[in-house]
Every structure is written in C-alpha cells, then in structure tokens.
Amino acid sequence: MLLIPCPNCGPRDETEFHYGGQAHVPYPENPNELTDTEWSRYLFYRENPKGIFAERWVHSTGCRQWFNMLRDTVSYDIKSVYPMGSKRPDRSPDGAPESGTASTGPDSTTTGSAAPSTSSTSFPSTTAPEGATK
Amino acid sequence: MSTQHLPEHPDFLWRNPEPKSSYDAVIVGGGGHGLATAYFLAKNHGMTNIAVLEKGWLAGGNMARNTTIIRSNYLWDESAAIYEHALKLWEILPEELEYDFLFSQRGVMNLAHTLGDVRESIRRVGANKLNGVDAEWLDPQQVKELCPILNIRDNIRYPVMGATYQPRAGIAKHDHVAWAFARKCDEMGVDIIQNCEVTGFLKDGDRVVGVKTNRGTINTEKVGLCAAGHSSVLAEMAGFQLPIQSHPLQALVSELHEPVHPTVVMSNHVHVYVSQAHKGELVMGAGVDSYNGYGQRGSFHVIEQQMAAAVELFPIFARAHVLRTWGGIVDTTLDASPIVGTTPVENMFVNCGWGTGGFKGTPAAGMTFAHTIATGAPHKLNAPFSLERFETGALIDEHGAAAVAH
Numbered sequence: 373m374l375l376i377p378c379p380n381c382g383p384r385d386e387t388e389f390h391y392g393g394q395a396h397v398p399y400p401e402n403p404n405e406l407t408d409t410e411w412s413r414y415l416f417y418r419e420n421p422k423g424i425f426a427e428r429w430v431h432s433t434g435c436r437q438w439f440n441m442l443r444d445t446v447s448y449d450i451k452s453v454y455p456m457g458s459k460r461p462d463r464s465p466d467g468a469p470e471s472g473t474a475s476t477g478p479d480s481t482t483t484g485s486a487a488p489s490t491s492s493t494s495f496p497s498t499t500a501p502e503g504a505t506k
Numbered sequence: 507m508s509t510q511h512l513p514e515h516p517d518f519l520w521r522n523p524e525p526k527s528s529y530d531a532v533i534v535g536g537g538g539h540g541l542a543t544a545y546f547l548a549k550n551h552g553m554t555n556i557a558v559l560e561k562g563w564l565a566g567g568n569m570a571r572n573t574t575i576i577r578s579n580y581l582w583d584e585s586a587a588i589y590e591h592a593l594k595l596w597e598i599l600p601e602e603l604e605y606d607f608l609f610s611q612r613g614v615m616n617l618a619h620t621l622g623d624v625r626e627s628i629r630r631v632g633a634n635k636l637n638g639v640d641a642e643w644l645d646p647q648q649v650k651e652l653c654p655i656l657n658i659r660d661n662i663r664y665p666v667m668g669a670t671y672q673p674r675a676g677i678a679k680h681d682h683v684a685w686a687f688a689r690k691c692d693e694m695g696v697d698i699i700q701n702c703e704v705t706g707f708l709k710d711g712d713r714v715v716g717v718k719t720n721r722g723t724i725n726t727e728k729v730g731l732c733a734a735g736h737s738s739v740l741a742e743m744a745g746f747q748l749p750i751q752s753h754p755l756q757a758l759v760s761e762l763h764e765p766v767h768p769t770v771v772m773s774n775h776v777h778v779y780v781s782q783a784h785k786g787e788l789v790m791g792a793g794v795d796s797y798n799g800y801g802q803r804g805s806f807h808v809i810e811q812q813m814a815a816a817v818e819l820f821p822i823f824a825r826a827h828v829l830r831t832w833g834g835i836v837d838t839t840l841d842a843s844p845i846v847g848t849t850p851v852e853n854m855f856v857n858c859g860w861g862t863g864g865f866k867g868t869p870a871a872g873m874t875f876a877h878t879i880a881t882g883a884p885h886k887l888n889a890p891f892s893l894e895r896f897e898t899g900a901l902i903d904e905h906g907a908a909a910v911a912h
C-alpha cells in the first residue's frame with residue numbers, strides 16, 4: 373500500500389485516493405486541425421517509463437483535490453508532490469531532464485523554495501516510508 | 507479423494523548455448539509467447555537459425571505468475587477467432603509437443619451479479635454461439651449444481667444472478683507449457699539464451715539489423731518483441747512508442763486442500779477468480795493495481811478486497827490461509843486487446859498488450875506472430891490486432907465485454 377502525501381491533508385493510505393494516470397497531457401489546442409495520428413497520440417498514447425513517472429492523483433475520500441506526483445515505477449518511492457498546472461520539478465524549463473539523476477533533482481528538501489515549483493512537497497527517497505508498498 | 511500427481515521435475519530439457527554472432531531472427535523475451543513464436547517459426551516456417559533472448563531465467567516473468575485460465579468466450583468476432591484458435595491448439599498441443607502439461611478442460615464460469623451483467627452475459631453467449639464457441643447461460647440453481655461450494659443466496663452484497671459457462675475452457679500447468687515449447691525449440695535447433703538482456707538495437711536507417719545485449723552484439727535480419735510488461739521499454743530503445751501502460755497484477759495461493767472446487771469461477775464485478783490447482787491449492791487472482799508499475803509487486807489492499815469477495819462467494823474459504831502472494835507486470839491497452847503485428851521500424855515486429863489475459867492466447871500468439879515475422883505480413887487472425895487500429899479507430903473493445911480479461 374502506498375502512503376501518499378496529500379499536499380492538503382498530509383500522508384494518507386493509498387485507498388483514500390484514485391489514480392489519474394500520466395500528468396501534463398493538455399487537451400489539444402486546435403482539435404479541428406489534428407490528424408488521425410495526432411488524435412491517436414492524444415487519446416491512446418501515454419508515457420510508460422520504467423523509472424520516474426509524473427502522474428495525477430485525487431484525494432477522493434479526503435480533500436477531493438487533484439495534485440501531481442513524481443513516483444519511481446520500479447521502487448514505487450514517491451519523490452515529489454506538486455500542484456496541478458505547474459511544471460515537473462525535475463525538468464529544466466525547456467523540458468529536458470536536469471543533469472544528474474532525475475530522482476534527486478532540484479526538488480530535494482535541502483533546496484527548499486529554490487525548487488522550480490515552490491509549493492512542491494518533497495520526499496527524498498531516504499525519508500520515504502520504508503517499504504511504502506507492502 | 508486424491509489429488510492428481512504431477513510429473514517428476516524434469517532434467518534439463520534444452521541446451522544453454524553461447525549466443526552466436528548472427529541469426530536469421532531474434533525473439534526478445536523467453537516467456538510463453540517468445541517460446542511459442544520460436545516454436546512456430548521453426549516448425550511452420552523452417553526458420554531454425556533463430557534465438558530467443560531472455561534477460562532472466564526461462565519463463566520467469568508473467569508466464570510463471572499467471573493463474574492459467576484458458577477460455578475463448580470473448581465478445582467480438584476478432585477476439586473469438588484468435589482465442590478460439592488458441593483453445594483448439596491447446597487441445598492438440600500436449601500430443602504435438604509430446605509433453606503432458608495437464609490441460610484440464612474443467613470449464614470456466616463467468617458470474618453475473620447485476621442486471622447489466624445478466625444482459626451482457628446473455629448477449630455474449632449468443633455471440634459466442636454464432637462464432638462456434640461453446641457457451642451456455644446458467645441460472646443460479648444450475649450454477650450451484652456445477653459448483654456446489656458457491657454461495658447463491660440473495661442476501662449477499664452482490665448475489666449470483668447467473669453465469670456464462672464454457673465447458674471446454676479450463677487451466678493448464680504454466681511452467682510445463684513453457685518447458686514443453688522450450689524442449690521442442692531446442693530439438694529443432696533454436697538457441698534459447700538466458701541471462702541475456704537486450705539493451706539496444708542496431709539500425710540501418712529505419713531498418714533493424716541487430717540487437718545489443720549484455721552478452722555482446724548479435725546481428726539479425728528480423729526482431730520479434732515478446733517482452734510483455736517491458737514492451738514499452740524495448741519500443742523506446744527501438745525508437746517508437748506503444749499505447750501500453752504497465753501495471754502490477756497480483757495473485758495468490760492457499761495451502762493444499764482436498765478437491766473442493768470442480769471448475770473455474772470468475773467474477774468481473776467483484777474482481778476475483780478462483781480455481782483449484784492440480785496439487786490442491788486454491789489459486790486466486792484480482793484486478794490490476796491502479797498505478798503504473800514495473801516492480802512485480804502491488805498493494806496489499808487489492809489482495810484484501812479480492813479475499814473479501816472470495817469469502818462472500820465461497821464461504822468455506824474463510825478458514826483457508828494465504829500461503830503466498832506475488833505480482834507480475836502486465837502490458838495493458840485501452841481496448842483490452844493485444845497488439846500483434848508490424849512496427850514503424852522495418853523488420854521489427856511486436857507482440858504485446860495481452861495484459862491480464864495472455865496465457866490463454868499463447869499458442870495463437872506464437873502461431874500468428876511467427877507467420878508475421880516469417881512472411882512480413884500478418885496472418886488473418888492477427889491482422890485486426892495491428893498497431894494501426896489506434897489510428898483508424900477500429901478498436902476491439904473487450905473492456906465492456908470482459909472487465910477482468912483473464
């Protein structure tokens with residue numbers, strides 16, 4: 373069971389949440405102009421990384437708010453929680469991964485408010501609950 | 507009553523050769539699908555200078571972790587055709603492979619718990635019959651006669667309102683299936699190479715010409731991907747994307763019991779499916795964990811929910827113990843149907859997206875994928891399961907028809 377740090381309510385059991393899949397998938401700006409290939413990308417293709425994944429969760433039985441989360445899809449460690457609409461905290465503004473390992477990017481607690489998304493709640497893997505999934 | 511004895515654990519059934527520097531075709535992934543593909547490449551197409559590369563041990567992925575349900579009662583014509591072909595192959599393979607993998611046609615029941623379920627089930631029985639798939643609709647009393655330990659009282663949260671039943675469906679010993687294919691592959695000269703992880707591909711323009719592995723580079727004319735949960739990772743290495751999400755899927759067994767459960771019972775609505783293995787364990791599976799995961803483990807609450815459903819349906823299970831739980835990584839698509847066909851990379855082919863239900867498809871996946879690799883074009887059974895369907899919109903939506911598609 374994941375122990376998910378809701379930005380509003382604090383750490384809560386995974387059973388209080390619902391999963392929303394990949395984060396940062398905007399609705400096409402000009403839907404009328406999309407080709408079939410582009411539509412299929414928007415509808416059916418999502419990233420499926422083995423490693424850090426930016427995903428959406430909603431705290432459905434708590435504050436009922438959506439938020440984004442960076443999670444390692446192998447260890448299941450939660451790396452960072454940040455608001456909907458803000459950029460991935462482990463990517464530089466041009467979208468490229470920060471140098472160094474993505475998992476310990478600029479969102480570690482020591483950098484505090486220097487992180488790109490200032491309100492991101494950070495969970496360096498060392499403080500993630502041991503065996504966050506059991 | 508006595509339980510059925512399993513064959514002795516066999517001696518080594520295949521060689522462990524060093525990889526050669528080149529092959530006519532390389533199959534990535536030594537699970538059931540990779541092995542079946544190699545088998546049919548050699549047997550039907552005479553391609554024996556081929557290798558199956560497996561990063562771990564033979565059939566240690568989903569092939570070792572599934573609950574072995576085999577059935578073909580899918581709703582849509584395309585699915586019924588390929589899964590029924592698989593079922594017919596299951597019926598002849600023990601003889602053809604000269605290996606008894608205990609394919610037990612004890613029937614599979616899919617329970618209906620709501621009016622919606624009832625309507626969908628009766629429709630599916632009709633569709634199955636039109637497609638030559640054996641199917642029956644059972645009322646609750648008939649359900650009870652076939653499986654006396656099922657609770658059909660109407661005072662439970664989701665009472666049993668009936669079931670579809672496919673008598674020719676059943677279970678088989680998954681490990682033995684893999685060994686049976688591996689042994690025949692080896693006899694025909696196929697190299698099965700374990701501990702050989704594919705880490706990249708060599709390309710000449712848009713054409714694949716080789717694979718990079720932790721045991722060196724191997725040149726090849728054709729590559730077939732059979733990597734199940736890792737399909738996206740391999741496609742990424744090759745430079746294209748797949749509409750796949752990888753999820754943990756868990757299952758568990760109890761300790762050994764006297765035979766109490768004569769058939770296979772699945773419930774899409776309460777998310778549990780149960781059979782009793784040949785040795786006597788109760789084997790149960792649930793739905794996928796909601797999140798993406800490559801960890802071969804999921805969350806415990808999924809198991810808890812599955813047990814709650816199982817105990818309500820089978821009150822005598824209340825005193826059984828969970829002996830072992832485990833997880834695999836399943837490659838799900840949005841229409842719950844597989845992808846078997848060509849890719850944007852020339853001479854590279856993909857077989858994936860079987861998700862939670864690909865064990866039953868193993869022989870047909872192997873036969874059609876081998877055809878696709880050998881001839882460069884799909885067999886008529888896998889043609890509808892192309893990657894292009896996500897662009898053309900010709901989806902094969904088995905989700906509505908079988909929410910838990912094992």
Ligand SMILES: Cc1cc2nc3c(=O)[nH]c(=O)nc-3n(C[C@H](O)[C@H](O)[C@H](O)COP(=O)(O)OP(=O)(O)OC[C@H]3O[C@@H](n4cnc5c(N)ncnc54)[C@H](O)[C@@H]3O)c2cc1C
Nearest residue numbers: 535537538539561567568569572573575704834864865866
């Ligand atoms: C818990 C569970 C229950 C299930 N129950 C059922 C059921 O009842 N009925 C049913 O029909 N289906 C069921 N399934 C689904 C079924 O197991 C799969 O669809 C099927 O096994 C997938 O094909 P495979 O056997 O080839 O996969 P796998 O056995 O997973 O084979 C893929 C192989 O590729 C290898 N690989 C990955 N990456 C690389 C690389 N880079 N280089 C080399 N090798 C690589 C992996 O190590 C693995 O061995 C279940 C699955 C799970 C997890």
Ligand SMILES: [Zn+2]
Nearest residue numbers: 378381431435
């Ligand atoms: Zn909350």
